[in-house]
Amino acid sequence: MAEYRTHPYDVLVIGAGGAGLRAAIEAAASGVKVGVVCKSLLGKAHTVMAEGGVAAAMANVDDRDNWRVHFADTMRGGQYLNNWRMAELHAREAPERVRELEAWGALFDRTRDGKILQRNFGGHRYPRLAHVGDRTGLEMIRTLQDHGIHSGMEVHMECTVLSLLVDSGRVAGAFGYDREKGHFILWPAKAVVLATGGVGRAFKISSNSWEYTGDGHALAYRAGAELLDMEFVQFHPTGMVWPISVRGILVTEGVRGEGGVLRNSEGKRFMFDDIPENYKSQTADSEEEGWRYTQGDKDARRPPELLTRDHVARCINREVKAGRGSPHGGVFLDIAWIKQRIAKGEEHIKRKLPSMYHQFKQLADIDITKEPMEVGPTTHYMMGGVKVDGDSQMSTAPGLFAAGEVAAGLHGANRLGGNSLSDLIVFGKRAGQYAAEFAKANGAAAVDEGQVQAAARKALAPFERGPGAENPYRIQYDLQEAMQALVGIVRVEGEMQQALEEIGKLQARAANAGIDGNRMYNNGWHTAMDLENMLTVSEAITRAAVLRKESRGAQFRDDYPDKSADWGKHNIVVRRGSDGQMVIEKRAVKALPAELQQIIEEMK
Numbered sequence: 268m269a270e271y272r273t274h275p276y277d278v279l280v281i282g283a284g285g286a287g288l289r290a291a292i293e294a295a296a297s298g299v300k301v302g303v304v305c306k307s308l309l310g311k312a313h314t315v316m317a318e319g320g321v322a323a324a325m326a327n328v329d330d331r332d333n334w335r336v337h338f339a340d341t342m343r344g345g346q347y348l349n350n351w352r353m354a355e356l357h358a359r360e361a362p363e364r365v366r367e368l369e370a371w372g373a374l375f376d377r378t379r380d381g382k383i384l385q386r387n388f389g390g391h392r393y394p395r396l397a398h399v400g401d402r403t404g405l406e407m408i409r410t411l412q413d414h415g416i417h418s419g420m421e422v423h424m425e426c427t428v429l430s431l432l433v434d435s436g437r438v439a440g441a442f443g444y445d446r447e448k449g450h451f452i453l454w455p456a457k458a459v460v461l462a463t464g465g466v467g468r469a470f471k472i473s474s475n476s477w478e479y480t481g482d483g484h485a486l487a488y489r490a491g492a493e494l495l496d497m498e499f500v501q502f503h504p505t506g507m508v509w510p511i512s513v514r515g516i517l518v519t520e521g522v523r524g525e526g527g528v529l530r531n532s533e534g535k536r537f538m539f540d541d542i543p544e545n546y547k548s549q550t551a552d553s554e555e556e557g558w559r560y561t562q563g564d565k566d567a568r569r570p571p572e573l574l575t576r577d578h579v580a581r582c583i584n585r586e587v588k589a590g591r592g593s594p595h596g597g598v599f600l601d602i603a604w605i606k607q608r609i610a611k612g613e614e615h616i617k618r619k620l621p622s623m624y625h626q627f628k629q630l631a632d633i634d635i636t637k638e639p640m641e642v643g644p645t646t647h648y649m650m651g652g653v654k655v656d657g658d659s660q661m662s663t664a665p666g667l668f669a670a671g672e673v674a675a676g677l678h679g680a681n682r683l684g685g686n687s688l689s690d691l692i693v694f695g696k697r698a699g700q701y702a703a704e705f706a707k708a709n710g711a712a713a714v715d716e717g718q719v720q721a722a723a724r725k726a727l728a729p730f731e732r733g734p735g736a737e738n739p740y741r742i743q744y745d746l747q748e749a750m751q752a753l754v755g756i757v758r759v760e761g762e763m764q765q766a767l768e769e770i771g772k773l774q775a776r777a778a779n780a781g782i783d784g785n786r787m788y789n790n791g792w793h794t795a796m797d798l799e800n801m802l803t804v805s806e807a808i809t810r811a812a813v814l815r816k817e818s819r820g821a822q823f824r825d826d827y828p829d830k831s832a833d834w835g836k837h838n839i840v841v842r843r844g845s846d847g848q849m850v851i852e853k854r855a856v857k858a859l860p861a862e863l864q865q866i867i868e869e870m871k
Contacts, residue, residue: 326393340391361693509595
């Protein structure tokens with residue numbers, strides 16, 4: 268019998284990024300006992316890497332902005348596969364959540380008259396992103412952490428959750444281990460909130476940190492919850508491709524929002540060559556007009572570099588394939604050129620983009636005030652995730668809630684930049700609120716000791732198999748290679764079927780993974796524990812991508828390059844069948860209410 272420590276809670280939050288901390292704060296404010304489990308140290312969640320800003324229609328820079336425009340922009344960006352209720356709530360509530368952060372101590376950049384400054388970003392009609400230079404995510408985490416530690420929540424740092432416990436379909440808590448010492452821990456809970464982020468480490472080139480191994484998606488799936496839109500993986504168009512020391516590291520969209528331009532090896536601004544029909548009326552038709560937009564001219568339209576991320580990524584991919592890419596397989600992103608337009612341009616760039624300047628100067632010896640960057644698409648964000656109720660954020664498994672990147676619905680087929688940070692605080696608050704209400708309304712669920720012991724035996728099995736068995740690092744590497752090559756930015760049926768075959772082989776190898784050493788400070792063990800989650804989400808992504816035989820949003824099928832009217836009315840749901848096999852279902856999108864449909868028509 269494996270020994271374990273027990274820490275019971277009313278509400279257990281798994282993940283301590285923006286969504287998890289906001290959920291914990293809200294739940295604790297209602298008077299319930301709250302625990303937070305995080306895979307790394309408190310304050311080190313991947314939210315700190317978000318740079319550009321928080322999207323909220325505050326109208327501080329352009330008074331034409333309002334929640335209706337933000338709603339329409341979000342739905343258009345998501346190709347109308349969004350959960351419309353989430354898109355509505357997000358647009359309505361984001362301004363208040365930003366003002367709340369300000370009241371809690373967040374120090375935003377300011378307009379001359381003292382309001383929160385807002386900048387341009389891709390897919391947003393007006394300047395909408397409240398920001399702190401290019402360190403907005405760091406400021407958000409700092410503010411939420413400082414506020415949260417006084418709320419009474421208990422934090423379990425550097426812990427991995429291995430499984431969710433289930434009592435007659437209802438989630439009853441979680442079981443996992445302390446990554447430092449290897450002790451098992453049981454967290455009984457009346458309600459659980461997943462806020463575990465994304466899946467980017469399943470791909471070779473990613474802007475995501477090491478924690479992003481699809482834990483929440485896989486935990487929910489195994490606990491009986493449905494997953495939604497798993498085919499939609501966003502490849503951010505501007506990740507560094509050279510030098511190798513910074514490959515995959517994100518170059519914030521704020522660089523383009525401040526006037527940065529994309530050029531191919533011939534020096535041409537190629538984004539003007541391909542403007543989607545549904546964005547032509549909102550896009551500049553000259554370089555001069557695009558520049559005026561970035562400088563706040565309300566009569567100018569946005570430059571094509573600020574089109575949606577999926578489109579910009581595909582245009583970059585096209586240039587590279589046509590032989591017009593940079594020497595290392597990307598294109599050039601140039602912010603230094605604005606010195607031709609702005610007096611003291613170097614100081615302006617350093618003030619507006621301090622992290623970009625210092626990061627790439629220190630890590631790559633590239634001075635962005637003097638030379639262009641080589642950039643290309645990098646795995647960045649997961650639109651797919653746990654299917655949740657738009658108002659409460661509860662999944663299809665009673666007692667299990669989800670918020671942030673691990674939850675699906677808000678972004679549809681593609682996320683607009685900046686909507687991620689407002690997603691965290693809008694739906695983190697709602698998940699915490701409704702999880703607390705659920706905990707108060709329902710007694711404690713029963714913890715099945717058999718489930719606990721089975722999870723412990725499974726976790727210890729790699730030690731018993733020993734170092735002569737399959738190497739977990741090699742399995743992870745092979746998975747990343749396969750997903751990058753076969754289920755990446757451009758997809759075809761044959762390659763994805765090949766990926767499914769490879770995933771099946773890797774699942775068999777992962778079941779036989781073995782490690783050396785003991786349970787203390789054992790990275791090999793941690794990797795072995797991550798494998799099942801990474802393989803589960805990789806299979807779900809691939810199977811959903813095969814089923815959706817069209818190109819829409821973040822999914823581009825080279826064998827089905829056009830949109831399908833029928834698929835434009837359907838989401839894809841992934842669930843675990845009674846036999847343990849993955850089931851993929853096509854499900855109709857819920858129709859928009861007339862008043863919201865009218866908003867979309869008015870904003871076209």
